[in-house]
Structure formats: structure tokens, C-alpha cells
Amino acid sequence: MTINLTLLVLMGALFAVGVHLLLERSLTRVLLGIILISNGVNLLMLQTAGRAGLAPIVRGDAGFEDMLDPLPQALVLTAIVISFALTSLMLALIYRSWALARQDEVADDEEDRRVAAQPVHDPEEDSDVPAETSEFSEADPADPHQARQRGRLLNPQAGRDATAGGAVEDQLRRGLHEPDDDAGARGRAAEPDAGSADGSSDGPPRRGRRR
């Protein structure tokens, strides 16, 4: 097959520039890249016909060797129409994106970011495993956390009844350990973000108690 060098170089340039533009973040440039690449593809299809030749009309003396293969031109015609339609559709989309969000860039996916930001382990799946405590561990009376754990071991109802220890403990809990301690030990809920657990300080522990 004979190939026209000018067309070949032009095609290469169109592809190169097109790919470069396609990698930009700005949508308009992406569109320009697509236009260039699709024109490059059209040139490629055109070249598959080989060397330029006569119109493929059977007239007296012209041999088949002198004629141009017409099929690639038919294909290119279809491809041009399709790429034209898609370009206008893309333009409409970009304009709409600009009108709505004042944005001419490929936007991040919010849900993706949310999923990426969520904690590595899912609190709910690790819940209901009570904190490992041992009566033989060294007790530090100054540590309110251990005091509370002891209280719970001795009196499982702690925090529910208004016994003296329970009341103190309740206070301690509300004051100091509400968000991460109790919610962590018993009533871990579905919140992937600790923020909402903080905000509704009464929610998760109540549920834990009801179980």
C-alpha cells in the first residue's frame, strides 16, 4: 500500500496534540482534544484507501488499478457525522456544566471522596465485643476509666440504676467519656464519621442499653 507522507505526519500531529489536550482538566480542552483525535482518525481511515486515484466509476478504458477504493470514504463520512453530533452534545454538556456549577473542569466524585475519607475499620462490625478487662490487672484508682470498668464488672446495672456508683459513673461518662468510650464499648452505631456521634451524645449509648 502506498501512503501519503504528508497525511501521515499530519495524522500523527493531530493524535499527539489531541492526546495532550485530552489529558487536561479543563473540559473545553478535552473537547478540543476529542475533535483533533477524531479528525486524526478520519485521516487514518482515508489513508487506508491507498494512493489517490480516479473515481471508481466503470467507464470504457480506466482500469481498476487506477481507481480509488471508495469504501474508506463512505466510512469516513459516517464517522464525520457521528463525531459532529458528539461534539455538539459535548458542547451542550460543557455549557450546562458552566451554567450550573460555573465549572469548566472535570469534577471530583463526591461519593468517592466520602468513601475514601471514611475510617479504615467499620465501627459497627467490631461492636459487641466487650472491652477486654481482667480482675487481675493492676488497678489505678486515679484512672476514672478503670474505676468505671470495675464498677461495671461488680454491678452490671451500673449506669442504668441510680445507685451511688452508677450516678457518679454516669456523670463521669457524660462528662469525660461519652463519645469515644461508651459508644466504643457497647453501643457502636453505624456512624462512619465520629462527628455525628459527638453531636448526638445521647443517641448511641441509649441504644446500647436497650439491647
Place this chain on the structure above:
Amino acid sequence: MDGDLASLIPLAVLLPVLGAGFGFAFYRQQTTQRAVTLGTLTLTVVLEIVLLADVWQGGAQAVHLAGWPAPFGIAMVIDRFSALMLVVSSIITLAVLLYAVGQGAAAEERRDDGPVSIFYPTYLILVAGVSNAFLAGDLFNLYVGFEIFLTASYVLLTLGGGEARIRAGVTYVVVSIVSSLLFLITIGVIYAATGTVNLADLALALGELDRGMQLLLHVMLLVGFGIKAAVFPLAFWLPDSYPTAPAPVTAVFAGLLTKVGIYSIIRTETLLFPGERLNTALMIVALLTMLVGILGALAQSDVKRMLSFTLTSHIGYLVFGLSLLSITGMSATIYYVAHHITIQTTLFLVTGLIERRSGTSAVDRLGGLAKISPVLAVLFFLPAMNLAGIPPFSGFIGKLGMIQGGVAENTAIAWTLVVGSVVTSLLTLLALARIWARAFWRRAEDADDPDPLLMSKTLAHARAANKRLLPTSMTVPTALLVGLSLAFTVFAGPLLSFSRAAAQDMYERTPYLEAVLGEERVDGVRAELRELAAQVDGLETGDGGAEEHAPVHTSVEPRDAEQLESDDAADGHADDAASGAGDGAGDGAGSGAGDDAGDEAGGESR
């Protein structure tokens, strides 16, 4: 073969296009538009079922448009595989259309969800494009089919033009355009190399190219189709873009569009580039698709996104099956494609219902649905278990077939894939069980910031709200699809034998080539074709395939009477005990289907 019936093939594309035209003309009269769309699609379904019935008996048929003979004109070809795909896809689209009609009639108050006047015609164009891709007899027509349904899908995905949809839509459009351009480049190069774009003609011409060129063209085609089919490294556009669209649109996209890509990959692997050149690469890709997809699904907290990830993950099964180069693998793939189209569509429709009922599709905010609406729970549970591949369902049968194929292959990579597919199946079950446990089983109060819709005072209140939020016009089409997915289980025997025959046709290649090019042209190369086809496990042996090539015996592999007899005759009654155990312990559906398949294949080869 009935020549008259075959000439109806182009109608499968023409009818929806005409319907779309009328739909656009009546854009002000919603009722007329709806009637036209429903009528057209019903007609298409009837037509395609007739074509399927014809092909079921007769095998591949081709129509040469405008009477130009094959390599010069445009051919439309229907063989067993494409007929099955056509029928399944059009039934799905009809059911989704009914759902959309129900949604449009029921959801006037919700701005975004009701179909606007362009929905119905665009939907029909989508159907026309998909049909065209399934029927295309040449590469360029395949490209045109792709473009038709992709353009329709761009419009449907950005329906209403809200900000989120535009954002997701732009990514989708750019990725799809780039994949189409790649495909077009490939077509150009293939034409330059062979001088034809007719698939049947290419099947003969490509074999004569030198190996390097063949490899290049093969890889280029697979990359182009791989983007469309959402195969692993090329799949990341899908979970971003699908979930934003309205429920019926997502459902039909999830069911159909990726499967057209798979269809094209199967055609590439069987018709254009048969042989095992890229099979190991495809298997690695399949494994990664399965695992990465399902791990992505586990990380999601939105039902729609989770389903989108399971969708890409299960594409891996299909790639696994088609890369096995055995009749067992390919027939399981064909069966699994049909099953997966139905299941994935159904699940997305049910998710649409969940979203309507509870105002959100975020798993953390859902709860108590099983109590509020047991119907919804059943509608979710059946396809979910089906997708995960729990034994009696069709998902299990399809996966079992692939695993059998993998075991029969008995190479290290095939065994890795067998393990990988089982793991993926279990992880799918985990992902779906999480949705089930949270959205359906826990109490609504336990949910994180549940929607007021879920917090009715009494059960009576909740049931009353059901009537408003889950109208029968939407639940019935969904239930129909669930019924269809169960039918895949009930009629697994005939369906598997059919897909076995389809796989046989595709690997043999002669039925397709004879239909398009005529017998004289094929006669010249018949020996060559047979030589290539001989590489395929289980082809034309007429014994159900697996035994001869399966060094590892499982209790569920297909055994049929003839084979047992010949076994008996050959080696005395040596393996009587083994085969007896196999038959006894074998899963009813599995071995029954295998027997049917064996008989069918035997009948074909004689």
C-alpha cells in the same frame, strides 16, 4: 431454514427507530408517546422471539441488505447467541419501560424522576442501537450500533440536566467517546491490513496476516471493547457515572450496555481471533476484575454504587468463562450473560423502589424495610441471593459451569481463577448481606438519621404509605423480572443445552461463515477451520465434552448415557462405581442440564 423469516431481521432495528420517530413527533402528547413506545417494544419482543424460535432449530442466518453479496454489502447476521441476547435484552427493556411508565404516572410530585418528553423516543433509540450491535455482520456496523446506543445513553444519563448528572455524564461521555475512537482506529487499521470489514470475511482474512499484526489488532479490539464492557483496568468510569441516573435508566444501562461489550469480546475471541493467544492475559484480567470490583463494592455505603461495583466484578466471571476456550466454559458464559442482564437490571429496579420508599439509597440511613414492606424484601432477597450464586438459583448454575470449565482446563492460572471466583462469590454474598441486614432487618430507629418516611407511627401508617410510594405499576414489572430470573433457574436444562449449541456454533465458526459468505466460499477453507476448531475443548465430540478433557472428576460434571455406554464398552465396568456415584451425588440441575446439552450437541454433530 426459512428464508422469509430471516428477511425480518432488520426489523429488529427498524421498528424501534420508527417508533422513536413517531415518539418525537408526538412529544406533546405523553399518552400517545407512551402507547407508541409500548406498542413498538412489544412488537419487537414478539418479532425477536419468533426469530429466536427460528434460529433455535435452523442455526445462523444472514440478510444481505439491498441484495449486495457479503463482503461488499452490509450483512446482518443472527445466530443462536445473538438471538438469545436479542430476546433477553428486549424483554428486559420492555419490563424497564413498564416500570418507567409506572414511575412517570406515579411520581408527578418528584421533579427529577418523571420521564420528560424525550425519554421514550431516546429509550427506543437505545434499544435500536443495542439490537443493531447484536445483529451487526461487519465491524463498522457494529461501531455504528455502539454509537447509536451510546449517544442515546448520553442523553438518558443526563436526563433533566441536574448538576450531579452533568458531572457524572461528562466523565461518561468522554470515556465512551475515547473508547469509540479507539475502536474506529482499530477498524481503520484492520481495513488497511485486510481490505474488508465484514466479520465473516475478516475471520478468513485475519488468519493469513503475520502473527505480530494479528496480536496488535487483537489487543486493540479487546481494549476498545474492554472499556465498554468495564473490564478491570478500564472499569473505573462505571461506578461513578451509573448511580446518578434515574432508576430505570441505571437499570437498563447496567443490564445491557456492558453486555454489548462482552458480546463483542466473545465475537472477537471466537470468530475473529480464535485460539489461545491471549487467554492467559484475559484470565489475569478476569481475576483482577472480579477481585477489585468486589472489594470496591465492600467499601461502598450507597446501594446503587455497591451494585455498580458488583456489576463490574461479575463482568470478570464472563471474561473468565470466555477465555477458557472450551465448550463448557463458553456455554456457561452465554447462560451467565443472560442471567446477569436480568439480575443486575432487577436489582437496580428494586433499588429504585427502595429509594422511593425510604427517601435515600445510603445503606447507613436505611432500616426496617422488611417490616414495612415484605413485598419489597422478597423482591430484593431473591435476585440478591441469585447474584451471590446461592445454589438453587441461576447464578449458581452459571458459576458452576465456569468452575467446571476451569477445573477441566487444569492449569495453575485456571485453578487460581476457580478459587478467585468462589471468593468473589462469597464476598458478593457479604456485600449483599450487609445491605440486607441493615436496610431490611434492623429497626428503622437504629438507622443513622433515618428518613421520616421510614419512621411511621404504626405499621398501619407504614403500609398506607406503601400504597403511595410503591405503586403496583412499578412493583409488578419488577416482580416480572424477578419471575424471569427464576425462570432461568427452572428452565436451566433447555437453556444450557441451547447455549451449548450456541457455543458449539461459535467455536465451529462454519455455521456463521456459511450463512454470511455462502457454502462455496467456506468449502475452500473448511479443513483449516476444522484444524483451528480442534483446539477447543469439547467441540464436536458429542459426549458432553467435559469427561474427555477433565482430568479431575467432580460429582457434578455432566454425564450422558452414550458416554457411559461407550465407557462401559471400552474399559469393561471399571468405572461403573465412579459414574454411579457421580450420577447419584450430582446436583439435579447441573447434571440434568449437562445431559441435555450432551444430547443436543450430539444431535448437532451428526
